[in-house]
Amino acid sequence: MTVSLKEDALVLVTEDDGGLPLGGASPLGLYYHDTQFLSGFALRVNGDRPLLLSVNDEQAYVAAFQLMHAAGITLGTARHAQDSLSIRRTRFLADGLRERIGILNATPREVDLVVELEFEATFRDMFAVRGYQGVSADPETADVSWDGERLVLGRLGKDGVHRTTTIELRPKPDERDGTCLRYRRTLDRQGLFTIEISAVPAEDGVGEGPAPAGFDGALDALNARYRRFLRGCTRFRTSSETLDEGLIHRSALDLRALLDFEDTGPFPTAGIPWYAAPFGRDALVCGYQTLSWQPDIARGALRLLARYQGTKVDERTEEEPGKIFHELRRGELARLKVIPHSPYYGSVDATPLFVAVFAETVKWTADRELWQELLPAAERALAWCDGPHGDPDRNGYVQHGVRTSEMRNQGWKDSAMSLSYPDGTWVDLPAALVEVQAYVHMAKSGLADLYELDGDHARADRLRGQARELAEQFERDFWMPDERCYAQALDASRKQVAAVTSNAGHALWAGIAAPDRAREVVHRLMQPDMFTGWGIRTLSSGYPTYNPMSYHNGSVWPHDSALVAEGFARYGMREEASAIIEGLFEAGKRFPDARLPELFCGFQRDLRFSSRPADYLVACIPQAWAAGVVFLCLRTLLGLRPHLGDRRLVVDPALPAWLEHVTVEDMRVHDGRVSFRAQRTRKGVRVEGGGPRIVELGTDRESAPHAAAGT
Numbered sequence: 001m002t003v004s005l006k007e008d009a010l011v012l013v014t015e016d017d018g019g020l021p022l023g024g025a026s027p028l029g030l031y032y033h034d035t036q037f038l039s040g041f042a043l044r045v046n047g048d049r050p051l052l053l054s055v056n057d058e059q060a061y062v063a064a065f066q067l068m069h070a071a072g073i074t075l076g077t078a079r080h081a082q083d084s085l086s087i088r089r090t091r092f093l094a095d096g097l098r099e100r101i102g103i104l105n106a107t108p109r110e111v112d113l114v115v116e117l118e119f120e121a122t123f124r125d126m127f128a129v130r131g132y133q134g135v136s137a138d139p140e141t142a143d144v145s146w147d148g149e150r151l152v153l154g155r156l157g158k159d160g161v162h163r164t165t166t167i168e169l170r171p172k173p174d175e176r177d178g179t180c181l182r183y184r185r186t187l188d189r190q191g192l193f194t195i196e197i198s199a200v201p202a203e204d205g206v207g208e209g210p211a212p213a214g215f216d217g218a219l220d221a222l223n224a225r226y227r228r229f230l231r232g233c234t235r236f237r238t239s240s241e242t243l244d245e246g247l248i249h250r251s252a253l254d255l256r257a258l259l260d261f262e263d264t265g266p267f268p269t270a271g272i273p274w275y276a277a278p279f280g281r282d283a284l285v286c287g288y289q290t291l292s293w294q295p296d297i298a299r300g301a302l303r304l305l306a307r308y309q310g311t312k313v314d315e316r317t318e319e320e321p322g323k324i325f326h327e328l329r330r331g332e333l334a335r336l337k338v339i340p341h342s343p344y345y346g347s348v349d350a351t352p353l354f355v356a357v358f359a360e361t362v363k364w365t366a367d368r369e370l371w372q373e374l375l376p377a378a379e380r381a382l383a384w385c386d387g388p389h390g391d392p393d394r395n396g397y398v399q400h401g402v403r404t405s406e407m408r409n410q411g412w413k414d415s416a417m418s419l420s421y422p423d424g425t426w427v428d429l430p431a432a433l434v435e436v437q438a439y440v441h442m443a444k445s446g447l448a449d450l451y452e453l454d455g456d457h458a459r460a461d462r463l464r465g466q467a468r469e470l471a472e473q474f475e476r477d478f479w480m481p482d483e484r485c486y487a488q489a490l491d492a493s494r495k496q497v498a499a500v501t502s503n504a505g506h507a508l509w510a511g512i513a514a515p516d517r518a519r520e521v522v523h524r525l526m527q528p529d530m531f532t533g534w535g536i537r538t539l540s541s542g543y544p545t546y547n548p549m550s551y552h553n554g555s556v557w558p559h560d561s562a563l564v565a566e567g568f569a570r571y572g573m574r575e576e577a578s579a580i581i582e583g584l585f586e587a588g589k590r591f592p593d594a595r596l597p598e599l600f601c602g603f604q605r606d607l608r609f610s611s612r613p614a615d616y617l618v619a620c621i622p623q624a625w626a627a628g629v630v631f632l633c634l635r636t637l638l639g640l641r642p643h644l645g646d647r648r649l650v651v652d653p654a655l656p657a658w659l660e661h662v663t664v665e666d667m668r669v670h671d672g673r674v675s676f677r678a679q680r681t682r683k684g685v686r687v688e689g690g691g692p693r694i695v696e697l698g699t700d701r702e703s704a705p706h707a708a709a710g711t
Helices: 215-231 241-257 280-289 296-307 350-365 368-386 434-453 457-478 503-509 515-525 558-570 574-590 629-638
Strands: 002-007 010-015 029-032 035-038 040-045 051-056 062-069 084-093 097-106 111-120 143-146 150-156 162-170 175-177 180-187 192-203 235-238 259-262 265-268 640-643 648-651 661-669 672-681 684-688 694-696
Touching (some): 002 062, 002 241, 010 084, 029 192, 035 192, 084 215, 097 111, 111 150, 180 192, 215 241, 241 259, 241 574, 241 629, 265 280, 280 296, 280 629, 296 350, 350 368, 350 434, 434 457, 434 503, 503 515, 503 558, 515 558, 558 574, 558 629, 574 629, 684 694
Antiparallel strands (some): 002 010, 010 029, 029 035, 111 180, 150 162, 162 192, 175 180, 259 265, 640 648, 661 672, 672 684
16 A cells, blocks of 8 residues: 655655655655655664554645554564554645654653664656666666755756755754664653654755745645635535535545646646646546636646647657647656657647637636637647648548557557457557547537637638538448447548447537437447446447456546536436436445545446445546546536526536535636525425526426537
C-alpha cells in the first residue's frame, strides 16, 4: 500500500508508514515538475523503524500516521512489550513537504532516545523512474551541502537546470553524518519530543513559492485555500446522507487536490500518483463534468490547452497546426526532447472535444471575454478536423493512423488491444472512431449556436449544414442493423469494426444519433453483456476479445458510463440513465473512502453476496474524470441546461425512487448564482425556489435530442 498526496505541482508518494526507501531504486518520492526531488526518507527510533498502527489520508493534501516503537515487541501474539513510544507523523504539501514528528514516552520511566532522519534525492525524471523505452533508470548521485542549519541536496541536470531539495529541521539536529541527521534526548515519563521538517524543491532557486515559515501557519494557510475554493463551488445536498458525506464530499476534495494552478487558471491534472500532469482529453472531460459545480476548471483547462495549441508539423511529437495536445511533461527528459511529451499531441479526440467544451463553457458562463479570447483557437481546431491532418483521405471523418511508436490507438481507449478485429488482430489504420465523429458533430453544433447568438448567421448556417451532413453520413456508415448499435470504428478500408462498445453511447451524449436509433442503442447497451449493474462495460462480453480484467476490453470506467447516462437522458431515456447512475453511486459507496477509481473490473454485480466491484490494481485513485462523475450525474438527474439567450437555467428533474430531493445552493450560471430544490411529491418532482432565472419543464419531456437547447 502507498499513500499519495498532491498540492498544485507537488506530488508525494510514500510507503504506508510515510517513509521512502533508501537506495535510490524506488519509484516512490516527492515529485515536482516530473522529477524525483526526494527519493529516500527514513525515520529510525533507537535504531529501529517504527511499526505502523494506522494512517489517515482521507484528504489528498494532508496525512497522519500513527506509529509505535517498543523494544522486543512480538507481533501476531497477545504478548507485547509494555514499555513503548507513541510516534505520530503529520504532514502536508505547501511549498514543499512539511512534516511534524511527535514522540511520546508512554512509559512510567525515563527513556533515552535516539532519533535518526536520513534523506536521499536522485533527481530522476518521472519517465526514467517508469522505465520509459530504454531511458536509463540508474539513480544519480546528488551533491550534498550543510551550512549548520540546512541540508541541501542538488544536481545540475543535463538540461542546464540546477535542481535542489533544501531540508531544514527544527530544532537543529545534534549530529550529522552525511545525509543522516540525529537527535539524542532523554524523555521523562509522558514526555514529548517534537521535530518539524521542511523539504523544499526548487529549479534554479525557484520553487512553488514561499509558504508561512511555521508548520501550523503553513497548514492554516493551506486549509484556508481549500475553504476559499470550495466556497466558490456549488453545494449539493440530497436525501441520501451517504451520498452527501461520501461521494459528493470526497469528489470535491479530490478535484481540488488534483488542480494545478497555472497563470491561465486552475487545470485538472489526470490522476495520482503517476499522471498528475496536464492531459488534454482528461482535462476537457473533467471541465465539462464540473461546469455546474465549478466552471473555472473548464475555463482554466481551455486557456492552457489553447496556449499550447499546435502551430507546426512535427512528426515526433505529432504536433500539427490547430491540434490540442495529449500530454504535457516538464521534467529534464522533456526539456531535452528525449521524450516527445513537451507536449505530445498523439490524441485524435482532444481537438474536437476542445471546441465542444469551449461552446458548452460559454453557454454556462456567458463569458464574453472567454468567447472572444478562444474563438480563434476553436476555429483553428475545427480547421484541423476538416483539413488534411484530421481527415487525411478527405472522406468526411476524423481519423488517426500510426505516426510514431508512442501511441497506436489515439482515442480515449488508447491501449494497444482496445481496437481489434474479432480474431484479436489489430485493426488496420487509419481508423475513424465512432465517438470522435460524434465529438466533431457536437463541436460544430455548439459553435453554430454561439455564432447565431452573436449575430453571425452565415457561419452558424455553414456549421449546422456540416453537422447535418456528418450525421447523415455517420448513420449510413456506422449503423450495425444486426446489433442495433453503432460500430466501434471504420478501419482503413472503411469497413466496420463490428464491436459493441460503450463508445456508441458517446454518440448519444454528443447528439449525433438519430432519435429512433438512439433508443435502440439505449436498449442494446442495457443488455447484460454491456450493463454490469455497476456501469456500462467498455466492450460487450460477447465479443471474442472481452476480458473483464483488462484496461479497455470489458472493464467499467465511471466517467465513460456517466457520459453514456447523460446521453440516454438527452434522448428522453431517463429511467435507463438513472439505472446507470444508481450503479455508479452504489459502486462509489463500496470503494475505500467513497472514491470512484479511474476504472474497475467488468464483472457482473452479484446481489446475492452484496459484493462490490473488483479493483483494477493499477487504477489511478483519485483521478480527475472519476471524481467529476458525481457532479455530471447530479446534473443529469436534475436535467440542467443553460439557456444563454435569456440567461436562464432549464431544470427538468427526473429523480429516481431512491432520491427524494436534491438541494442546489449558489450554482454559478451565466452572470449570477441560483439556488433551488428539486423535491419529490405525490404529483411528481417539482422545483422550489430559483426565482426568474429558473425554467422548470413539466412531466412531458422531449424524446428528441436537445442539442440546441443551450442557445
